Amino acid sequence: ISVQQLKSGESREADFTVELECSNQMTSGVQSNQTALGIQVSQPAFVKAGELGLVNSYGGVDYLLSNGYG
Numbered sequence: 001i002s003v004q005q006l007k008s009g010e011s012r013e014a015d016f017t018v019e020l021e022c023s024n025q026m027t028s029g030v031q032s033n034q035t036a037l038g039i040q041v042s043q044p045a046f047v048k049a050g051e052l053g054l055v056n057s058y059g060g061v062d063y064l065l066s067n068g069y070g
Contacts, residue, residue, distance in 0.1 A: 003052045006063050014066075042067055 001012050020037055027034045041049070041061050049061045056062050 003054065006054070039064065041065070 001010060018037065018039075022035055028036065030036045041064060045065045045067060046055070046061060049055050049063070049065055052065075054062045054065070
């Protein structure tokens, strides 16, 4: 998928599994005392995302790229 396709809203899918276990008193969100899940990309994927203009003003990657993308 190209950068232009990503930015125009197109997507591709691949299965992966994330397991997160919390107490029943946790609250989902990004505020104080809430729990959120982030995914850290590999250094090569982050560098490539930067080269493609896909790193946002917060230093986050807007789209997950596979290793060796491009």
